Each structure stands twice: as structure tokens, then as C-alpha cells.
Amino acid sequence: MPSITFIEHDGTKHVVEIDAGxxxxxxxxxxxxxxxxxxxGGNCACATCHVFVADEWIxxxxxxxxxxxxxxxxxxxxDYKDNSRLACQIPVTDDLDGLVLHTPMGQx
Amino acid sequence: xxxKLADIEDIYAIPLDKFNVAQPExxxxxxxEPYFDRLRKEAPVHYCAESQYGPYWSITKYNxxxxxxxxxxxxxxxxxxxxxxxxxxxxxxxxxxxEYPMFIAMDPPKHDAQRKTISPMFAPSHLAxxxxxxxxxxxxxxxxxxxxxxxxxxxxxxxxxxTQMLAILFDFPWxxxxxxxxxxxxxxxxxxxxxxxxxDQRTEELFECAEYFKKLWDERINEEPRKDLISMMxxxxxxxxxxxxxxxxxLILLIVGGNDTTRNSITGGVLALHEHPEEFAKLVxxxxxxPNLASEIIRWQTPLAHMRRTALEDVExxxxxxxxxxxxxxxxxSGNRDEEVIEDPYEFKVDRKGARRHLAxxxxxxxxxxxRLAEMQLQIVWEEILxxxxxxxxxxxxxxxxxxxxxxFKTLPVILHK
Numbered sequence: 001m002p003s004i005t006f007i008e009h010d011g012t013k014h015v016v017e018i019d020a021g022x023x024x025x026x027x028x029x030x031x032x033x034x035x036x037x038x039x040x041g042g043n044c045a046c047a048t049c050h051v052f053v054a055d056e057w058i059x060x061x062x063x064x065x066x067x068x069x070x071x072x073x074x075x076x077x078x079d080y081k082d083n084s085r086l087a088c089q090i091p092v093t094d095d096l097d098g099l100v101l102h103t104p105m106g107q108x
Numbered sequence: 109x110x111x112k113l114a115d116i117e118d119i120y121a122i123p124l125d126k127f128n129v130a131q132p133e134x135x136x137x138x139x140x141e142p143y144f145d146r147l148r149k150e151a152p153v154h155y156c157a158e159s160q161y162g163p164y165w166s167i168t169k170y171n172x173x174x175x176x177x178x179x180x181x182x183x184x185x186x187x188x189x190x191x192x193x194x195x196x197x198x199x200x201x202x203x204x205x206x207e208y209p210m211f212i213a214m215d216p217p218k219h220d221a222q223r224k225t226i227s228p229m230f231a232p233s234h235l236a237x238x239x240x241x242x243x244x245x246x247x248x249x250x251x252x253x254x255x256x257x258x259x260x261x262x263x264x265x266x267x268x269x270x271t272q273m274l275a276i277l278f279d280f281p282w283x284x285x286x287x288x289x290x291x292x293x294x295x296x297x298x299x300x301x302x303x304x305x306x307x308d309q310r311t312e313e314l315f316e317c318a319e320y321f322k323k324l325w326d327e328r329i330n331e332e333p334r335k336d337l338i339s340m341m342x343x344x345x346x347x348x349x350x351x352x353x354x355x356x357x358x359l360i361l362l363i364v365g366g367n368d369t370t371r372n373s374i375t376g377g378v379l380a381l382h383e384h385p386e387e388f389a390k391l392v393x394x395x396x397x398x399p400n401l402a403s404e405i406i407r408w409q410t411p412l413a414h415m416r417r418t419a420l421e422d423v424e425x426x427x428x429x430x431x432x433x434x435x436x437x438x439x440x441x442s443g444n445r446d447e448e449v450i451e452d453p454y455e456f457k458v459d460r461k462g463a464r465r466h467l468a469x470x471x472x473x474x475x476x477x478x479x480r481l482a483e484m485q486l487q488i489v490w491e492e493i494l495x496x497x498x499x500x501x502x503x504x505x506x507x508x509x510x511x512x513x514x515x516x517f518k519t520l521p522v523i524l525h526k
Contacts, residue, residue: 039464045178045471048464069178072473075220078231106232108480 002097006033006051009105018092024101025049025088035103042088047073048107049087050080054100058083061090061099078108116142124151129166129439129512130159130194132300135413136510144168144442153426161194164416164435165428168442170449170467172426176417176438177472180215183417183436185474187213187357192415192474193513194437195298204307208314210357212365212474221346222358223477226337229277230478234335238276239484245272246492253524258503261522265489266374273485274366279336280324291317292367295360301510317363318356325355337362369411370482372516374489375506376409377401379520380456382502387458395494401458402486407466408456410441413515415470441515443467499525 004027006014012034018027028036028049037048053061063082064071070089074080087101119142129147134140147154147168154166167173176183190196191213197205211222228234249268253259267289275285294313297303304310324338333343341347341358350358381388391397417436422429430436444466445453451461469476476482493500504521 037464039469040174040471041462041465043174043178043471045174046475069472072216072220076223076227076473076477078228078233104232105236106480108227108230108232108235108477 002092002094002099004092004096005098005100006036007100007102008034009103020092020094022092023088024051024090024092024099025086027092028087028103033103035106036087037107038088044069044073044086044088047077047086050074050077050104050107051085051087051090052081052102052104053083053085053090054102055083057096057099057101060096061085064089077104078106079104115139119143119146124154125157127151127154128156128159130156130161130164130437132510132512135512135515136508138508140441141445144439144445148442148446153428153430155428161199162196162435164194164437165430166442167425167436167438168446169426170443170446173438173440173443173467174471175425176436177470177474179423180473182420182423184215184420185213185219185417186215189418190416190435192417194414194416194435200307200310204311206311206353208357208360209351209354210361212361213357216473219473225344225347226340226362227477229335229337229340230481232480235480235484238481239488241276242273242485243488243492245269246488250492250496255497255524255526258521258523261378261500261520262371262375262517263519266371266517269374269485269489270367270371273370273481274363277337277366278324278362279334279338284320287317287320288363288367291360292363295364296368296511296514298511314356314360317359318352321355321359365476365478366481368514368516369476370485372411372509372514373406373409373482373486375517375520376411377405377486377490378500378522379502379506379517380405380408382500384456387456388499391458391490392494395491397458398487398490399483400460400463401490402483403463403466404456404458404460405486406468406482407444407450407463409515410444410466410468411514411516412468413441413511413513414439415474440467440470497524497526501525
């Protein structure tokens with residue numbers, strides 16, 4: 001079972017384990033990770049599961065595809081950066097075991 | 109607002125090809141929901157050939173609405189095609205049929221650039237800075253209310269609170285703030301609604317709004333940039349050189365967006381908790397439910413009942429062929445009552461699971477930019493009410509607004525109990 005570490009904006013760490021085949025958004029919602037809302041239910045429609053992928057993991061997760069729905073929505077997220085992703089668009093596989101995601105102060 | 113059984117039978121007796129939910133009378137009477145129940149069951153994507161707004165499609169199911177929201181390349185918001193409400197500018201008649209371009213009624217990429225100009229106002233870190241001010245002002249409003257004596261909650265609380273909020277966001281002259289309320293009402297009002305006497309009067313008042321803001325704009329463009337919505341637009345590349353009508357359009361957008369919506373959710377929450385005393389008891393027993401309550405109130409009220417798009421090409425939705433140029437209305441209210449996605453949609457639950465998963469803010473690139481501010485305002489309202497009063501009792505029938513767009517209240521008589 002892959003594990004994901006969410007690090008809040010104040011540095012608080014949460015290590016959670018989830019089934020491969022779900023998404024990082026599900027991992028956050030199922031474990032009540034602060035700073036992630038996921039309003040649309042994981043449909044890439046609201047940009048309220050915005051996370052920053054840790055530098056050492058960005059090659060593994062990839063960046064948001066240019067011109068995708070994800071990239072389009074991310075541009076409106078607060079503090080959008082090069083390593084911004086929507087967690088609902090990060091499918092969790094065994095290869096991502098140990099993934100580190102930073103969560104923003106809040107979503108909007 | 110229960111509908112009598114006889115009404116329900118009548119609703120099901122209407123031939124589907126004559127079925128028309130876009131009748132403001134039905135909304136004003138508070139009987140629209142069972143009409144949508146029938147459409148979701150029998151014709152979830154429905155064409156109405158004749159209405160006072162011309163022909164239009166109704167999208168009534170949650171997932172279909174989501175599909176239309178996400179496909180902005182086909183379903184345009186462009187104001188020159190009719191914009192985002194069911195009524196077209198030409199319905200206002202010659203001389204009043206001008207367009208009001210605003211970023212909610214634009215498609216990407218222009219939409220994106222303008223939206224980004226003002227969105228930092230609503231960033232979580234900035235909202236946190238606004239919270240104390242909002243709470244203090246809400247507290248002052250509540251402290252001045254009479255106990256045990258009837259008054260209109262809409263005027264004394266809902267309008268006052270949202271107007272103050274808007275005045276803060278614009279850094280608008282405080283003593284003139286009720287002008288914002290008036291301009292918001294006028295912008296969504298029609299002669300039939302009683303808000304304005306004529307379309308001429310509406311146009312005239314909206315231009316007074318533009319002139320008032322033009323003075324503030326001209327002052328601020330010559331000052332250092334600061335964090336109010338006028339200054340932010342006056343100093344940003346995407347908005348600083350807007351044509352006059354676009355300047356006015358964007359102002360109207362921000363005024364209506366921050367006013368009608370939260371005003372009616374605040375009032376709707378009071379009514380809902382009055383009608384569901386067992387839910388109010390849960391809230392009193394566990395105030396940590398307040399954030400969840402805010403989302404449930406917004407779903408329950410759905411203060412903007414629809415958004416409209418115009419199809420740019422032939423496209424199929426829910427098995428129906430929508431033709432290029434057709435008017436497509438996404439009924440958020442109906443989507444928020446869709447039993448396939450929302451469990452027990454007609455139950456008001458302060459502890460609803462997944463309460464945020466409602467459609468009232470829309471989805472996709474046009475999703476409400478102020479959604480977190482709206483939630484914060486509602487949360488603060490209920491925190492401050494619970495601190496002061498044991499109950500907000502509704503003591504008469506609410507008067508509802510004559511509109512298929514703004515779903516809300518003209519008045520709500522209440523008595524506060526210590």
C-alpha cells in the first residue's frame with residue numbers, strides 16, 4: 001500500500017496510506033488533511049485540491065499538461081507555482097510510494 | 109414552502125412540449141422545485157420552444173450541468189452571444205439593449221486575465237486578514253437588533269451585512285454604501301419585478317453607478333496600488349484600459365456577485381433553521397458543525413438559480429442534440445436537488461456528508477471567485493447568532509423575489525429570542 005506524506009503550510013506532517021488506483025485527492029479527503037477541500041468530488045472541475053509537489057517527486061508525478069483542464073483551473077489557484085498540481089489528477093501507483101505533497105493555507 | 113398535492117397533479121398534466129420553468133411568477137410563489145422534479149424524471153435535457161425569453165434548453169441533472177460547465181469551448185459565456193443569464197439584452201427594447209461585457213460573460217483567454225486581476229482579494233491568506241473586521245461589524249449589527257420584537261431580517265441583517273462587506277472590498281464611501289445595494293437590485297431587476305419603473309430607469313441608474321465609480325477610479329489610478337477591488341483593476345494591465353461599458357459591466361458583476369448571493373443565503377439559512385428545529389438543536393449542541401452548515405445553506409438556497417451558455421456548435425447532451433446558437437440554461441437549483449448525486453436532497457442536514465459538493469458556485473473556469481468569502485460570511489453570521497440568541501423565530505411568510513436568476517427574499521419577518 002503506497003504512502004503519501006502531506007506537509008501543511010505550517011510544517012505539520014501527515015503520513016497516510018492509501019490503495020493504489022485511487023488519487024492523491026482521495027487520500028487527502030479520506031484522511032481529513034487540512035487545506036484540501038476537493039469540492040467537485042475529484043472531477044477536475046473546481047481546483048480546490050491544489051497541492052505543491054515536492055521537488056524530488058515532480059519528475060515522478062509529472063507537471064500539469066499545458067492546455068489541459070487541470071492547467072486551466074490551476075492558473076486561478078492562489079499562489080500557483082511551477083510544481084502546482086490538482087491532487088485529483090495524480091493517480092496513486094506503487095511507484096509513487098513515499099510521495100511528498102505540500103498543502104496550501106487554503107483553497108479558493 | 110410546501111406545494112399542495114393539487115399543484116403537483118397540475119404540474120404533471122402540462123404537456124412536456126409546453127413545459128416552461130422560466131416563469132418568474134413560479135419562482136416568486138416559491139413553487140418551482142416540483143417542476144424541476146418532473147423534468148429530471150421525464151426530460152432532464154429539455155427544450156422549451158416558447159417563453160418570454162425565447163426558446164431555450166434546460167439542463168436539470170447534476171452531472172449534465174457539470175458536463176456543460178466543463179466544456180467552455182463549446183458552451184460560450186460571451187456577452188455578445190447573450191451572456192450568462194436567460195434574458196437577452198434585446199428583450200430590454202431599443203435604447204436599453206446595450207451589452208455589459210464583464211469577465212463572467214467572457215470566454216478564455218480574456219476572461220482568465222481579468223479574473224486573475226481581482227482574485228487575490230479572495231485568496232485564503234487575504235480572507236484571513238478580513239475575518240476580524242467582518243466579525244466585528246457583524247457583531248455590531250447583531251448587538252443593535254431588538255429582542256422579542258418583530259423586524260425584517262433581510263433589511264436589518266442580510267442586506268446590511270453584505271453591503272458592508274462589499275463596501276470594504278471596494279473601499280467605498282461608507283455613508284453611501286446603500287447605493288451598492290440599490291445598484292445590485294437594479295442590475296438584476298426588471299420593470300415587472302417592481303424594482304425599477306422602466307428599462308429606461310434601469311439604464312439610467314446603472315450609468316449613475318458608472319459615474320460614481322469613475323470618480324473613485326480616477327482618484328485611485330493616481331495613487332499607489334492598494335488592495336481594494338477598484339485599485340486592483342485600475343492598476344492591472346488586463347483591466348486598466350477597459351472601454352466604458354466593460355468597466356461598468358465588471359463593476360456590476362462584482363456588485364451583484366458580492367451582494368444578492370450572500371444576502372439570500374444568509375436569509376435562506378434563517379428560514380431553513382426555523383423550519384428544521386431538530387437541525388438547529390444539533391447546531392446548538394455542536395457549533396463545530398457551522399462550516400458544514402454554511403455549505404448546506406448554500407446548496408439549500410442556491411441563491412443564483414441558473415447560469416446560461418450559448419452553444420457554439422452542434423453538441424449532444426444527455427442524448428439530445430443541441431444546435432449551434434441555442435440558448436442553454438443550467439439550472440443549479442435543480443442540480444442541487446438531484447437525488448442521483450445528492451442523498452435525500454429535500455432534507456436540510458447541518459451534518460450532511462460531502463456538503464461542499466453542491467453546484468451553487470458553478471464549476472470550471474467560471475466557478476464563483478468569492479466562494480470562500482461567502483462561506484466565511486455565513487460562518488461568522490451563525491457563530492455570532494449562537495453567541496447572542498437562543499433562537500431566530502420566523503413569524504410570517506417570506507416575500508420572494510420575482511426572478512428566475514436571483515432566488516431569494518424581499519422580506520423575512522423574525523423575532524429574536526434571548
